[in-house]
Amino acid sequence: MSYGELVERVKKISNVGHAAGVLRWDQEVMMPEGGTPARSKQLSTLSSVRHDLLTDDRTGELLNAAEPENDEERAVVREVRREYDRATRVPNELVEEISEATSEAHPVWASAKENDDFDEFAPTLEHLVELRREYADYVNPDVPRYEALFEEFEPYLGLDTAERVLSTLRDELMPLVDDVVASDVSPEPLPSVDEDAQEEVVRDALDVLGYDKEHGRLDVAPHPFSTGTQFDARVTTRYSDDPLDALTSTVHEFGHATYTLGLPRDEYGTPLGEARDLTVHESQSRFWENHVARTRAFWDFFAPRFNEATDEDVTPRRAYEAVNTVEERNPIRVEADELTYHSHILLRFEVERALIEGEIEVDEVPAVWNEKHEEYLGFRPESDAQGALQDIHWSHGSFGYFPTYSLGSALAAQVDAAVRDEIDVDEAVREGGFDGIRRWLRDEIHTHGKRYETDELVRRATGDDLSAEPFLKYAHKKYGEVYSV
Amino acid sequence: MSYGELVERVKKISNVGHAAGVLRWDQEVMMPEGGTPARSKQLSTLSSVRHDLLTDDRTGELLNAAEPENDEERAVVREVRREYDRATRVPNELVEEISEATSEAHPVWASAKENDDFDEFAPTLEHLVELRREYADYVNPDVPRYEALFEEFEPYLGLDTAERVLSTLRDELMPLVDDVVASDVSPEPLPSVDEDAQEEVVRDALDVLGYDKEHGRLDVAPHPFSTGTQFDARVTTRYSDDPLDALTSTVHEFGHATYTLGLPRDEYGTPLGEARDLTVHESQSRFWENHVARTRAFWDFFAPRFNEATDEDVTPRRAYEAVNTVEERNPIRVEADELTYHSHILLRFEVERALIEGEIEVDEVPAVWNEKHEEYLGFRPESDAQGALQDIHWSHGSFGYFPTYSLGSALAAQVDAAVRDEIDVDEAVREGGFDGIRRWLRDEIHTHGKRYETDELVRRATGDDLSAEPFLKYAHKKYGEVYSV
Numbered sequence: 007m008s009y010g011e012l013v014e015r016v017k018k019i020s021n022v023g024h025a026a027g028v029l030r031w032d033q034e035v036m037m038p039e040g041g042t043p044a045r046s047k048q049l050s051t052l053s054s055v056r057h058d059l060l061t062d063d064r065t066g067e068l069l070n071a072a073e074p075e076n077d078e079e080r081a082v083v084r085e086v087r088r089e090y091d092r093a094t095r096v097p098n099e100l101v102e103e104i105s106e107a108t109s110e111a112h113p114v115w116a117s118a119k120e121n122d123d124f125d126e127f128a129p130t131l132e133h134l135v136e137l138r139r140e141y142a143d144y145v146n147p148d149v150p151r152y153e154a155l156f157e158e159f160e161p162y163l164g165l166d167t168a169e170r171v172l173s174t175l176r177d178e179l180m181p182l183v184d185d186v187v188a189s190d191v192s193p194e195p196l197p198s199v200d201e202d203a204q205e206e207v208v209r210d211a212l213d214v215l216g217y218d219k220e221h222g223r224l225d226v227a228p229h230p231f232s233t234g235t236q237f238d239a240r241v242t243t244r245y246s247d248d249p250l251d252a253l254t255s256t257v258h259e260f261g262h263a264t265y266t267l268g269l270p271r272d273e274y275g276t277p278l279g280e281a282r283d284l285t286v287h288e289s290q291s292r293f294w295e296n297h298v299a300r301t302r303a304f305w306d307f308f309a310p311r312f313n314e315a316t317d318e319d320v321t322p323r324r325a326y327e328a329v330n331t332v333e334e335r336n337p338i339r340v341e342a343d344e345l346t347y348h349s350h351i352l353l354r355f356e357v358e359r360a361l362i363e364g365e366i367e368v369d370e371v372p373a374v375w376n377e378k379h380e381e382y383l384g385f386r387p388e389s390d391a392q393g394a395l396q397d398i399h400w401s402h403g404s405f406g407y408f409p410t411y412s413l414g415s416a417l418a419a420q421v422d423a424a425v426r427d428e429i430d431v432d433e434a435v436r437e438g439g440f441d442g443i444r445r446w447l448r449d450e451i452h453t454h455g456k457r458y459e460t461d462e463l464v465r466r467a468t469g470d471d472l473s474a475e476p477f478l479k480y481a482h483k484k485y486g487e488v489y490s491v
Numbered sequence: 492m493s494y495g496e497l498v499e500r501v502k503k504i505s506n507v508g509h510a511a512g513v514l515r516w517d518q519e520v521m522m523p524e525g526g527t528p529a530r531s532k533q534l535s536t537l538s539s540v541r542h543d544l545l546t547d548d549r550t551g552e553l554l555n556a557a558e559p560e561n562d563e564e565r566a567v568v569r570e571v572r573r574e575y576d577r578a579t580r581v582p583n584e585l586v587e588e589i590s591e592a593t594s595e596a597h598p599v600w601a602s603a604k605e606n607d608d609f610d611e612f613a614p615t616l617e618h619l620v621e622l623r624r625e626y627a628d629y630v631n632p633d634v635p636r637y638e639a640l641f642e643e644f645e646p647y648l649g650l651d652t653a654e655r656v657l658s659t660l661r662d663e664l665m666p667l668v669d670d671v672v673a674s675d676v677s678p679e680p681l682p683s684v685d686e687d688a689q690e691e692v693v694r695d696a697l698d699v700l701g702y703d704k705e706h707g708r709l710d711v712a713p714h715p716f717s718t719g720t721q722f723d724a725r726v727t728t729r730y731s732d733d734p735l736d737a738l739t740s741t742v743h744e745f746g747h748a749t750y751t752l753g754l755p756r757d758e759y760g761t762p763l764g765e766a767r768d769l770t771v772h773e774s775q776s777r778f779w780e781n782h783v784a785r786t787r788a789f790w791d792f793f794a795p796r797f798n799e800a801t802d803e804d805v806t807p808r809r810a811y812e813a814v815n816t817v818e819e820r821n822p823i824r825v826e827a828d829e830l831t832y833h834s835h836i837l838l839r840f841e842v843e844r845a846l847i848e849g850e851i852e853v854d855e856v857p858a859v860w861n862e863k864h865e866e867y868l869g870f871r872p873e874s875d876a877q878g879a880l881q882d883i884h885w886s887h888g889s890f891g892y893f894p895t896y897s898l899g900s901a902l903a904a905q906v907d908a909a910v911r912d913e914i915d916v917d918e919a920v921r922e923g924g925f926d927g928i929r930r931w932l933r934d935e936i937h938t939h940g941k942r943y944e945t946d947e948l949v950r951r952a953t954g955d956d957l958s959a960e961p962f963l964k965y966a967h968k969k970y971g972e973v974y975s976v
Contacts, residue, residue, distance in 0.1 A: 021536035024529065029513050036521065040706035041723030044509065044759055051506035055540055221525035238526030274529055 008071040009079060015068060016086055017275035019059045024235055026052040031233050035225045035242060046109060057101060061093045078278055081457045085277035088161065096144045104137050108403040115401035122391040124372050132368045134403045135361055152362045156406035159284045160413070162460035167472055168409040171416050172355060174474040175348040176382065182482060183345050185491040186332045193327035198247040199316040206315040208243055208256040211308070215294070215440050217260055221267055230255045232262035236274060239266035249316065250329050254295050261294035262287060264444060268452025277456040282463055284407070286451065288414020289421055296344055297422040302326045303432035330488045337379070337387040339397065345481060347415065349382035354408040362405050417464065419477035424468040493556035494564060500553060501571055502760035504544045509720055511537040516718050520710045520727060531594060542586060546578045563763055566942045570762035573646065581629045589622050593888040600886035607876040609857050617853045619888050620846055637844040641891035644769045645898070647945035652957055653894040656901050657840060659959040660833040661867065667967060668830050670976040671817045678812035683732040684801040691800040693728055693741040696793070700779065700925050702745055706752055715740045717747035721759060724751035734801065735814050739780050746779035747772060749929060753937025762941040767948055769892070773899020774906055775932065781829055782907040787811045788917035815973050822864070822872040824881065830966060832900065834867035839893040847890050902949065904962035909953040
């Protein structure tokens with residue numbers, strides 16, 4: 007009985023969170039600009055309502071009294087217990103202080119970036135770092151502060167895994183990038199096409215990949231994202247000069263949405279019906295973006311469709327090369343190719359860890375950033391706007407989030423290898439047959455929700471612990487082929 | 492101090508309600524169909540969270556301890572007290588039972604209407620009526636049940652006002668309708684135009700009337716509505732064969748949104764920043780729809796713009812006649828003209844009151860409906876789908892809502908007369924000058940939120956108690972002119 011009551015309470019907490027998700031989607035995609043003051047208050051209310059429900063003594067009583075009767079029920083109790091423990095360890099005053107500080111931080115960061123003035127953001131960043139250190143000490147005093155924060159985004163992989171994967175990527179990818187840069191090959195970008203044609207291309211891509219429009223929709227947003235539930239998982243995109251930007255970004259969000267839609271519907275609102283954190287989520291988006299939409303097989307299939315929609319005459323080979331272009335000197339993380347992307351993450355990981363652990367001070371951040379930028383990317387950004395002020399994450403008070411991007415990318419390659427053990431992916435993709443791939447991902451990953459801890463989920467799906475090796479193998483093979491290195 | 496705490500709590504309650512409003516807008520306008528199961532659960536969670544916050548003992552303690560120091564603060568306490576008292580008088584079990592019964596009722600009603608089968612809906616309606624009777628006994632045992640339910644929608648006007656206004660309208664309007672029907676004049680409908688042109692017309696109308704796009708947006712919905720806050724008040728419309736349908740319906744929703752946008756921003760989340768219930772809200776939509784967009788002056792101004800957008804050549808006189816057409820035999824309330832509309836309301840009012848008071852049984856409803864339909868409208872509807880199953884309200888468990896439509900229409904005319912005492916409305920409208928009108932409405936009505944009880948607000952704005960006289964005067968003048976009667 008009390009297990010049932012616990013689940014009812016958990017569903018209530020989850021529904022408040024999903025309601026907030028709808029409000030955030032609306033804010034990014036539909037809300038008129040003037041709506042901000044009211045929307046901020048609505049979101050902060052939902053956040054505090056959710057926190058109150060979670061940390062209420064009643065949740066603790068139900069957790070203590072719950073008598074789970076099987077593995078699924080034990081997984082539910084494990085996940086709720088973890089979240090309850092972390093939430094109750096932090097005093098309410100600190101939670102509120104962080105919430106206020108982050109909502110005030112965002113416009114300060116945006117203005118500092120606009121003005122290319124790190125000093126404008128520095129006191130705010132200082133305050134956020136102090137609050138997050140304090141938070142880390144409460145939430146898990148047994149580990150270094152940065153690790154306590156990393157666990158917030160990635161509970162079951164361990165910071166040591168992140169370190170291992172990132173340092174392997176650094177050591178092995180930088181020589182490959184050097185070879186690529188030294189190569190004579192220089193892919194030609196695709197011609198730019200108008201927005202209507204781009205929209206036709208991305209809608210066609212969503213159709214052929216199997217996006218379920220009865221449970222989703224596509225809109226435009228300044229920063230593409232995906233959000234929702236297994237009943238309603240939406241994607242957004244944006245259009246730029248290069249039609250491949252919108253396409254790869256839409257396929258990326260399709261990967262996120264497909265994970266969400268693959269969660270079991272009858273477990274909506276319980277941890278068994280929620281996605282397994284950031285690394286696994288990112289692995290799903292990267293799988294579709296990199297291991298499907300950046301393959302030669304995909305372009306053998308899709309180039310004619312692209313030409314049909316855009317009235318162009320692009321060969322599969324040309325599109326394949328263009329979509330796998332390694333840019334030598336792009337300082338912007340979100341525009342980076344698959345290889346240099348990890349250098350962007352590595353430098354952020356090292357800077358934010360040093361900052362949280364007190365090894366560097368806020369005013370040293372730009373210098374350290376630029377130094378590492380030179381070390382890992384071979385050049386210095388022209389400005390702090392393109393450097394330490396580039397990303398929104400710190401203004402959200404998020405430290406420890408960045409490594410999950412690289413972990414997700416590595417996991418995508420590991421998943422890809424596992425899928426290829428069972429399915430001839432290239433042949434299927436070349437014929438536009440994506441159902442088998444979607445089914446594999448759903449059965450091996452999506453359908454489990456949070457049933458398994460992340461490391462176990464990875465082992466079950468791929469047969470191995472998470473490592474950088476499959477990504478390196480994949481990268482050497484593909485970029486060796488594209489750049490003849 | 493405890494007044495301040497009360498206000499904080501009230502804002503929290505209000506924000507949960509507004510968050511639910513965003514979810515409902517999304518559900519009607521944006522949500523993919525498959526999202527329904529999750530959305531229902533999110534909405535029911537927010538509803539129960541709101542109810543729990545409102546009825547918590549803490550709210551009562553804060554109310555008892557509050558020491559309001561001026562009229563505004565006293566108004567806040569009065570409004571919160573009223574809502575708290577009504578909510579706490581009803582047992583939680585009954586609230587939940589009603590919530591479940593109404594969410595189950597909607598599809599049953601929709602199917603019964605589709606199948607034109609009243610018996611299919613009858614047991615559900617029976618159950619809803621019983622629950623609402625029980626509810627009425629708790630919420631205000633001192634008055635007849637129907638009155639207790641009416642007060643839910645219209646707290647400060649009194650059911651006797653509704654009776655007086657409705658019976659006057661019945662007695663005075665039916666002879667006018669008879670004259671109109673007997674007249675030789677029969678206005679010609681405007682030519683139908685395609686949806687794009689209709690959209691251009693309604694967007695232009697919103698522009699010229701002064702809809703603030705920084706704080707609103709226009710979308711399409713199957714049943715047009717308006718929702719939001721003083722920071723973000725949105726309207727919806729739909730397009731049919733007759734371009735005047737979309738136009739008048741959009742202007743109607745513009746009136747609602749303009750009220751919402753005129754609420755004081757610094758009182759967002761308190762009763763001083765919330766609209767004064769249904770009658771006043773409806774008066775604002777009807778004011779713009781009937782007393783602006785159905786005037787000859789408006790068409791002198793707008794016909795050339797209409798022609799420009801639609802490539803038609805409609806004279807102001809023709810448009811003016813078309814938009815004021817009285818249809819002799821239309822059984823559909825939402826399509827009714829200004830005159831016969833009240834007959835539709837009158838029959839619903841009498842049927843639902845008799846039902847709640849136990850004077851008729853559910854299985855008698857179709858017969859009584861059709862009888863009154865003949866009496867007030869001069870003919871019987873061809874089916875229950877066009878009769879007793881026509882409206883959604885009862886399936887929502889809403890009884891006592893209908894009279895506020897007629898009260899709002901009457902109040903719109905009374906407001907119009909008051910505006911005209913100070914502004915030459917026809918001259919302003921003929922020149923496309925709507926600012927002065929909007930300002931009058933904002934200063935005399937919108938800006939007060941719930942500060943005054945409704946009857947006092949009406950007296951302050953119009954100098955008189957609510958009555959049917961201004962509407963009758965207006966109707967006789969206009970329809971006398973259009974139909975030469």
